[in-house]
Amino acid sequence: MATVNKTAHTFDKARLDALLNRRFFYAPAFEIYGGVAGLYDYGPPGSALQANLLAEWRRHFIVEEAMLELDTTVMTPAPVFEASGHVARFADWMVKDTGNGEVLRADHLVKGVLQARLDGDKEARGAAPVAAAAGADDKKKKKKVKTVAVRLEDAVVAEYESILAQLDNYSGPELGALMRTHAITNPGSGNAVGEPQQFNLMFASSIGPTGQHPGFLRPETAQGHFLNFSRLLEFNNGRVPFASAQVGRAFRNEISPRAGLIRVREFTMAEIEHFVDPLDKSHARFNEVADVELVLLDKYTQAAGQSTTRRMTIGAAVKEGVIANETLGYFVARIYAFLLHIGIDEKRLRFRQHMANEMAHYATDCWDAEIQNSVGGWTECVGCADRAAYDLTVHAARTGAALVVRQALKEPVVEERAVAEWDKKALGKTFKGDAGAVSKAVEALDEAGLMRLKGELAQGPAKIRTADGKEFALESTMLAIERKTFKTSIREFTPNVIEPSFGIGRILYCLLEHSFWSREQDVERGVLSLPTVVAPTKVLIVPLSARAEFEPLVREVSLRLRKAGIHARVDDSNTSIGKRYARNDELGTPFGVTLDFASVQNRTMTLRERDTTTQLIGSIDAVIETVIALVGGGLDWAAACGRLAAYDGVQAVEAEAEA
Missing domain, CATH: 3.40.50.800 (Anticodon-binding domain)
Known part of the structure; x- marks a missing residue:
């Protein structure tokens, strides 16, 4: 498109909101019934914009990267999320107003109050405050954290900035301590809040007329990829690496959604699961992106209480170990290219690495594409994680399915290892119904464990503990542990997964903000400079x-x-x-x-x-x-x-x- 001065007038969120509402890009769902927080309907231009954005996503990733596309079910039986860890760990920390019982998300409360105090300090010093903090967008309830011009001590300013820089790394008890130390209360009521408690974000449901099968609405689309891994592998002729991709709806029961499309309870995700050999995480096209330079905020900088970014090429970041491996780095670069292509402002885009406490239970390294906006400041819009072999491993353990790759070796491997040979008659007679659990416990031992068990059996009965915690005594007459030579022509392994995950609604809103401006001669009527490729x-x-x-x-x-x-x-x-x-x-x-x-x-x-x-x-x-x-x-x-x-x-x- 042609270049034009779009900065003639300061960004005005109220005008943008009025435009989006008037032209029905999106609106609160069930509005004539009073609405429900965190649920939105898209109108004609919003629906077309989202469809065009997704079409470009498919072209950029599925078509260009030759990915296998899926469409899996939204309703998911509970055992799937029990195995994946979501039932136990997919949660945020919430606090309750001790006076009126209002529920607030703990980290957003800390961020909103401390940022408002820092803005007040800047105002008192004669400097312009930063954009509104996350969680300060509830016009209906007037919950915006008020900025009061009060000058803070330099040490207090430094402490607040340090807390905000590493906020995502705090645990629930640590957030509670911060609230007590810094006298953080509910800005809407002035009341104190209680101790943080975990709240699981999944919507519970049931399958069947009697409710005998508990289930959940999926909070992500990823599990459908892992459960269909064997079929995908067969479709790809048994070879890795390969990637599957899916666009679909996901649901999260957010604690206090007050930020428009930035934090909602039902949303569209676009996710990729790239399956790769754990011993080789190189990428065939990495050289194409090695010179791409990005703005990075690594975990060590944040842990030190700072938010200073640095510019690095993807090649240098991988070489120096800042980004874990080539495949992860390749997708970070591809995410960057996609966001710029659809119209995100490069100056308002950065990649932030997850710190230890905020890292998802399945991830070994994760980088968020954060886009700056007036609602939430720097907001995660895309996550790119190395999920290692976590998901396939836990689902295989739960179901007994062999979610592995079998790869023919060019040269057979000859190795010697210890094995247990059972007297099955004696095993069954002694342990009866527990015989299977006992044999599995022994077979799960590594080389050193088997040899240690052999030595104990030579001295008399040896104890073994099964997976359910029961303890049994083994006799040398039940099994013999010997070292044997094996020749292997097949390598069997559980692949690792690199996962780029896109929050489409967040990207769409940030794109609208970045595209909005007003002409000098017509300030009241705005312009959306959307790239042609995504324009409704x-x-x-x-x-x-x-x-x-x-x-x-x-x-x-x-x-x-x-x-x-x-x-x-x-x-x-x-x-x-x-x-x-x-x-x-x-x-x-x-x-x-x-x-x-x-x-x-x-x-x-x-x-x-x-x-x-x-x-x-x-x-x-x-x-x-x-x-x-x-x-x-x-x-x-x-x-x-x-x-x-x-x-x-x-x-x-x-x-x-x-x-």
């Missing part, structure tokens, strides 16, 4: 008159554009052309074509570009060809200006006068 409508068709002779041309242009796969919209309302264009600038429509009296006589048509409002003119055929090239990405506006003549409005005026 690509072309506005504006007939100058409602006369009957315009109708065939309007139908022709509209049909030709739509047949070319271009979403075009006709605005033949009874208002000025300027107002019609302004209304569609609010919707982010990048191009507009005008059919005037010269069009009827000469088959000419003008073409307008949204951001600069400059116009070109040519034959209807030439303009349509140019629009198709512009929307398809094969032509930019500068090149279009070389293809068509500049338009000064004279031809339309002369033609109208002649008519």
